Amino acid sequence: MIKGVGKTFRRGSRRTVALAEVDLTVHAGELMCLLGPSGCGKSTLLRIVAGALQADEGSVTVGGRAVDGPSADRGMLFQTPMLFPWLTARNNVLFGPKAQRSAGLNERDDPELQAEADAILGTVGLARFGDAFPHELSGGMQHRAAFARAIITRPSLLAMDEPFGALDAITRVRMHDFLLQMREQYQTTIIFVTHDIEEAVLLGDRVAVMGGSPPSIREIFDIPLERPRHGADTDTTQFLTAKRRIRAALTGRAA
Amino acid sequence: MSAWQSLPPRGGTLTEDPGTEEPRWDENAFGEQADDLSGYRRARRQARTRRLMTGTAGLAGLAIAWQIAATLAHSAFLPSAMQTIQTLIHYADRPYPSQGSPLWLDAVVSLRRIMLGFGIGVAIGVLLGAAMSATRIIRHLIDPLIEVLRPLPPLAFIPLFIIWFGIGEVPKEVLIVIGVAPIMAVTTVAALDQVPEDLRLCAMTLGATRIYTLIHVQVPSALPGIVTGMRISMAGAWTSIVAVELIAATNGVGYLIMQAGDYLNVGLAFSGIIVIALLGLSLDACLRGVAVFVDPSRRG
Numbered sequence: 204m205i206k207g208v209g210k211t212f213r214r215g216s217r218r219t220v221a222l223a224e225v226d227l228t229v230h231a232g233e234l235m236c237l238l239g240p241s242g243c244g245k246s247t248l249l250r251i252v253a254g255a256l257q258a259d260e261g262s263v264t265v266g267g268r269a270v271d272g273p274s275a276d277r278g279m280l281f282q283t284p285m286l287f288p289w290l291t292a293r294n295n296v297l298f299g300p301k302a303q304r305s306a307g308l309n310e311r312d313d314p315e316l317q318a319e320a321d322a323i324l325g326t327v328g329l330a331r332f333g334d335a336f337p338h339e340l341s342g343g344m345q346h347r348a349a350f351a352r353a354i355i356t357r358p359s360l361l362a363m364d365e366p367f368g369a370l371d372a373i374t375r376v377r378m379h380d381f382l383l384q385m386r387e388q389y390q391t392t393i394i395f396v397t398h399d400i401e402e403a404v405l406l407g408d409r410v411a412v413m414g415g416s417p418p419s420i421r422e423i424f425d426i427p428l429e430r431p432r433h434g435a436d437t438d439t440t441q442f443l444t445a446k447r448r449i450r451a452a453l454t455g456r457a458a
Numbered sequence: 459m460s461a462w463q464s465l466p467p468r469g470g471t472l473t474e475d476p477g478t479e480e481p482r483w484d485e486n487a488f489g490e491q492a493d494d495l496s497g498y499r500r501a502r503r504q505a506r507t508r509r510l511m512t513g514t515a516g517l518a519g520l521a522i523a524w525q526i527a528a529t530l531a532h533s534a535f536l537p538s539a540m541q542t543i544q545t546l547i548h549y550a551d552r553p554y555p556s557q558g559s560p561l562w563l564d565a566v567v568s569l570r571r572i573m574l575g576f577g578i579g580v581a582i583g584v585l586l587g588a589a590m591s592a593t594r595i596i597r598h599l600i601d602p603l604i605e606v607l608r609p610l611p612p613l614a615f616i617p618l619f620i621i622w623f624g625i626g627e628v629p630k631e632v633l634i635v636i637g638v639a640p641i642m643a644v645t646t647v648a649a650l651d652q653v654p655e656d657l658r659l660c661a662m663t664l665g666a667t668r669i670y671t672l673i674h675v676q677v678p679s680a681l682p683g684i685v686t687g688m689r690i691s692m693a694g695a696w697t698s699i700v701a702v703e704l705i706a707a708t709n710g711v712g713y714l715i716m717q718a719g720d721y722l723n724v725g726l727a728f729s730g731i732i733v734i735a736l737l738g739l740s741l742d743a744c745l746r747g748v749a750v751f752v753d754p755s756r757r758g
Contacts, residue, residue: 223652243712246498253659254662254663254664255659255663257674273659273662274662274663274665275665277663278663278664279660279663281656281660283656285654285656285657285660287657287678288673288753288754288755289678289679289752289753291754298661298664298666298674299664299665299666300677302664302665302666302667302670302674303664303665305667305670306665306666306670308665312489317633321618323484324481324639326482327483328482328483332495334495335495336755336757337755338754338755339495339498339499347483353663353664356664356665360661360664367595381483383484385483385701393678399745404724413616
């Protein structure tokens, strides 16, 4: 999917190579974690995949089609939930379908869309909160609403940019469980950016470790943990082995 | 690819699926007591009622203090609250001898000037602000003009405007406009600049076009800031209009206050001030209503 992608930021005469020669293939239905320290280009890569940034070199294709700008086929979730504060949870979820309808991409009427939005809100555990405004929801609830909003347009790819980075540790564990359960249910392809080794091992089918200068993908690990996984399964031998190997790759020390 | 096996095909709805075994995220399974939304809103409404009652009590306290002070002073130059109310009611619909129009007509005249000048000023300011936010050259061109104009008290222009535009309605409208427009331009720029880039990106990854994002994301996201600017500039508009009516007008509440002062009718002057306060309060209440409408987080 990602072939020889490079990106250079230019500010005046100063050039910063943000990514060099990145090759990565993410399979359909896979959860791929991009792991690395700050400034390793993982967010840049994710934004290129989402279409928010243009690659200077190389190409990105999703489902055989080249990426040229943001589209509903590639959903994105951010560190903050980015809900529209002036819309209720239900209308936030309905934003995508309504935007697509105005662009002539579907012709579904309001009751039909409402029913689907309510069903998805129920799936993410917000059945009673369709009429709530974002400020009336807790942090975890806001993230679940954002997930519902992204999933209702049925993207073939979800790009998640450290989505749980700003949550407290307990809520975070719950969101890990939530995400694991949702991906079992929706089977969507996910690229998940994080700088947390444990999170990457817990969630990822594979973990791509990024870093170096110029930044690129250094190593890709298979995570041989069984599915379905649970947020609390972070103390098994297999888990710790995988974690240790990846930490060694990140710090450059032998395992 | 068949990543969406678990979902019905496009066009179908999830509720048609009778499979009740579909896994659902159960928040309570994790011991978190999900807050009850209606209870939360009820609590906020109660807090608002308490706030309003406290505020009303403060105003009532002021009226009582006034009444007591007036009774103690026992002076013709300090009518009591009750006497002032009587004067207000008395002159509400009959003209003060020295001038031709009753109080309500002066109030309408002032209100009309405010609405017209404020409307034009807001329109100019918002358009300028939008243009400045959208185009860097326009911003760099206009920004210094506004920064020069903004700290100037509009009242300093009154003599000039009388020379240029006479003593009719035009100088009064222009005065309000030059007070309102710069504030609106600055607040509009700030409000549009504060729309997070990722919020727009988020809308586009949900399938919104650029135009749809502008109308359904950027505008609603900037509205609360713009309405705050309107509330600030509305207060300035009242200052300008009363000042110009005191100096160069033949009607309006400011003119009435001036007349009342000339004839030492303190009660009538107070009445004019009360009318201005009530009008200002009502207009601000309207704008506050708009603010709450565009920003749900301020409800309750």
